[in-house]
Amino acid sequence: MKKLGTFLLLGALVGIGGLSTVSTPVKAQIKTNFTNITDQNDFFYNKFTNIAYHPKNSKKNAYIWNDTHTKKLYNLKSYPNYTWFKVASGTYKGSRNWVQVTNSPDSKRGWVYKSNLTKGYNSKGYQITSKRYGKYSGGYYHVPTGKKNIYLWDWTHTKKRLNIKSYTNQTFSRRHSVIMTHNGTKHWYYYVGIQTKKQTVYGYVRSDQVKVGKTTDHSGQDVLFPEVFVGTKDYVQYINQGKYQKLAREMVKLFPNTPVDLGLSRIAAYNYATNDTWEEDAPEAIETTGYKDIVPFESVSTYLMAHKTQTNTQKLAGIEKLLDKAGYTKAKRAKLSGYKLGIYIINNVKGGKITESGELLKGNWYGLVIGKTE
Numbered sequence: 001m002k003k004l005g006t007f008l009l010l011g012a013l014v015g016i017g018g019l020s021t022v023s024t025p026v027k028a029q030i031k032t033n034f035t036n037i038t039d040q041n042d043f044f045y046n047k048f049t050n051i052a053y054h055p056k057n058s059k060k061n062a063y064i065w066n067d068t069h070t071k072k073l074y075n076l077k078s079y080p081n082y083t084w085f086k087v088a089s090g091t092y093k094g095s096r097n098w099v100q101v102t103n104s105p106d107s108k109r110g111w112v113y114k115s116n117l118t119k120g121y122n123s124k125g126y127q128i129t130s131k132r133y134g135k136y137s138g139g140y141y142h143v144p145t146g147k148k149n150i151y152l153w154d155w156t157h158t159k160k161r162l163n164i165k166s167y168t169n170q171t172f173s174r175r176h177s178v179i180m181t182h183n184g185t186k187h188w189y190y191y192v193g194i195q196t197k198k199q200t201v202y203g204y205v206r207s208d209q210v211k212v213g214k215t216t217d218h219s220g221q222d223v224l225f226p227e228v229f230v231g232t233k234d235y236v237q238y239i240n241q242g243k244y245q246k247l248a249r250e251m252v253k254l255f256p257n258t259p260v261d262l263g264l265s266r267i268a269a270y271n272y273a274t275n276d277t278w279e280e281d282a283p284e285a286i287e288t289t290g291y292k293d294i295v296p297f298e299s300v301s302t303y304l305m306a307h308k309t310q311t312n313t314q315k316l317a318g319i320e321k322l323l324d325k326a327g328y329t330k331a332k333r334a335k336l337s338g339y340k341l342g343i344y345i346i347n348n349v350k351g352g353k354i355t356e357s358g359e360l361l362k363g364n365w366y367g368l369v370i371g372k373t374e
Contacts, residue, residue, distance in 0.1 A: 030067055031067065031068060032067040032068060033067070033068045033069050033070075033092065034067065034069070034090035034091060034092050034098060034100075034111060035090060035091045035092075036090055036091040036096070037088055037089070037090040037100075038088060038089050038090070039087065039088045040086055040087055040088060040089065041087075042085075042086075043085045043086070043087050043102065043106075044087075046130070046131045046132065046133075048085060048128075048129060048130065048131070049129070051085045051086040051087075052083050052084075052085060052119070052120055052121045052129075053083070053084045053085070053086060053099075053101065053117040053118065053119055053120070054082070054083050054084065054117065054118055054120065054121065054122035054123075055076040055077065055079075055080070055082075055116065055117065055118070055122075056115070056116055056117060056118045057077075057116075058076070058077055058080040058124075059077055060076075060077060060116075061075055061076075061077060062075065062076040062077065062112065062113070062116035063075055063076070063112070064076065064101065064108070064110035064111065064112045065110055065111045065112070066110055066111075067110075067111070069092055069111065073108070073110040074108055074110065076112070076116060076117075079103075079108075080122075080124060081122055081124045081125030081126075081156060081158070082103055082122060082156075083103075083104070083121045083122045083127050083128075084101035084102065084103060084112075084117065085101060085102055085103070085104070086099050086100070086101055087100050087101065087102055087109070088100035090111070092111070095113075097113055097114045097115060098111050098112070098113060098114060099111070099112060099114045099117070100112075101117075104128045104131075104155050105155050121181065125156060125157065125158065125182070126156060126157035126158075126180045126181070126182045127180065127181045127182070128155060128178045128179070128180055129179050129180070129181045129186070130178060130179040131176060131177075131178045131179075132176060132177050132178070133176050136174065136176065136177035137173075137174050137175060137176050137177065138173055138174060139173060139174055139212070140171050140172075140173060140212070140213055140214045141171070141172055141173065141174070141190065141192065141210045141211065141212060141213070142168065142170065142171050142172070142210065142211055142213065142214065142215035142217075143164050143165065143167050143168045143170070143210060143211075143215075144168070144210070144211045145168050145217070146165065147165070148165060148209075149163055149165050150163065150164050150165045150205060150209045150210070151163055151164070151203075151205070152164055152192070152194065152201060152202070152203025152204065152205050153189075153203050153204045153205070154203060154204070155178075155204065157180060157182070157204070161201050161202070161203040162194055162196070162201045162203060164194050164205065167194050168215060168217045169215060169217045169218055169219050169220055169221055170194060170195060170215060171214040171215045171228065172192045172193060172194060173192065174190040174191060174192055175191045175192065175193070175202075176190075176191050177189065177190050177191070177207070178191070178204065180204070187206050187207065187208070188206070188207040188208075189204040189205060189206055189207060190204065190205055190207055190210070191203070191204055192204075192205055192210075213230070214228065214229070214230050215230075216230050216231075216233070216234035216237075217234075218234060218237065218238045218241070218242070219241065221238070221242070222242070222243055222244055222349060222351055223244065223346060223349055223351045223352050223363075224238060224242075226265065226266045226269045226270070226344060227266075229262055231262055232259075232260065232261055232262040232263075235260065235262040235265065236260050239252065239260065239343075244346075244347060244349045245345065246312055246347075247312045247315060247316075247345055247347045248343055248344075248345040248347070250312060250316055251316070251319065251343060251345070251368065252341065252343060254316075254319070254320065254323065254330075254333060255333050255336065255339075255341050255370070256333070256334055257334060257335070257336055257337070258333070258336050258339050258340060258341045258370060259340055259341065260340070260341045260342075260343060261340035261341065261342060261373075263290060263291065263342075264291060264294075264340050264341065264342030264369060264370075264371050265341075265342045265343055265344050265367070266286060266342075266344070267286060267288055267291065267294065267342055267369060267371070268296070268342035268343060268344050268367035268368055268369040269283070269342075269344035269365065269367045270283045270284070270285055270286045270367075271285045271286060271288070271296070272296035272297075272298055272301065272367055272368075272369055273301050273344060273365055273366055273367030274301040274302055274304070274305040274364075274365075274366050274367075275305075275346070275363070275364060275365035275366070276305065276353065276363060276364050276365075277346065277352050277353045277363040277364070277365055290373060290374055291371045291372065291373060291374060292371065292372050292373075292374050293339075293371055293372045294342075294369055294370070294371035295328075295369060295370045295371065296368075296369045297322070297323065297326065297328075297368040297369060297370075299322045299325075299326065300319050300322050300323070300366070300368050301366045301367055301368060303318050303319070303322055304318075304319070304347075304364070304366040305364060305366055308347070308348050308364045309348065312347075336370070338372050339370045339371065339372055340370065340371060340372065340373065341368075341369075341370055342367065342368070342369040342370065342371060343367065343368050343369075344365060344366075344367040345365065345366060345367075346363050346364055346365040346366075347364065347366075348362050348363075348364055349362060349363060349364075350362050350363075351363070352364060352365065
């Protein structure tokens with residue numbers, strides 16, 4: 001099930017990227033004119049308080065230099081709202097008053113004369129005063145339905161990367177969490193990714209503006225995989241409304257008195273289906289606890305995979321013949337009592353298969369069973 005994590009979030013979930021541990025990076029051998037360098041690893045272990053600094057004078061030129069002290073990389077006054085974090089100390093031309101600093105995302109790093117800094121977090125703007133992984137990453141979240149604007153911000157909370165109020169049909173996960181402090185108030189923010197038509201946009205959203213759990217809104221989603229759904233209700237809604245669920249809708253009609261069940265549909269997908277969406281290992285079979293008298297129509301699944309380019313009309317005719325042959329004629333299907341239907345269909349849809357490089361290909365996945373609840 002190598003691709004399940006990716007497929008689970010396609011269009012609805014963005015792959016879980018939470019890290020349980022943060023390891024100190026190994027420094028490559030670099031040319032430097034600083035000596036007596038002592039690394040301080042607090043930043044890489046997300047211990048910010050003891051190593052936080054800000055400019056002593058935000059209007060005065062004060063430069064951050066490269067490792068050879070031959071190039072001015074940044075001027076502190078150009079970043080008046082930044083908090084800088086100490087990652088090393090060193091000596092330059094006999095002065096031990098030099099520290100290597102970085103910003104919160106570790107995208108700007110260099111050496112600065114320590115006297116140009118004041119210890120502590122910057123009092124201006126929004127400051128990331130704590131960053132957490134482990135239990136503060138992962139999990140499922142979604143945007144609640146409403147008209148209120150909800151923004152993904154950059155790490156300085158000065159640029160709105162995306163208004164996500166309309167992305168209620170996606171489930172996403174935290175990559176990490178931070179505490180942002182502003183004017184004495186503190187709020188947790190989650191770093192998440194939202195899939196737009198063009199790309200995945202990442203940013204920080206305030207934790208109390210999103211809801212815990214998977215979304216039940218699947219409007220506009222072309223391909224969703226079995227683990228995305230919360231329950232039978234939203235799965236049936238997806239079948240009834242999905243642009244590429246036409247074959248599934250017609251197959252459901254073949255069992256007029258047998259309601260669709262999400263749990264049984266997962267069993268159909270993972271235990272009795274045919275599919276060509278997996279680049280390597282096929283999905284592992286799942287437990288059938290809670291169900292009995294399962295009747296898998298594997299001949300139907302095999303037929304559909306072998307004739308995946310046929311029209312839906314041709315496929316339905318073939319399905320009915322196979323159901324008749326299995327003893328489940330139209331009359332018998334109409335009289336079925338106490339059974340539920342398990343069905344999962346990806347019918348020659350682009351995006352049903354994703355290569356390792358992210359290329360979207362046509363994919364197929366056909367599963368059909370009936371069964372009873374215990």
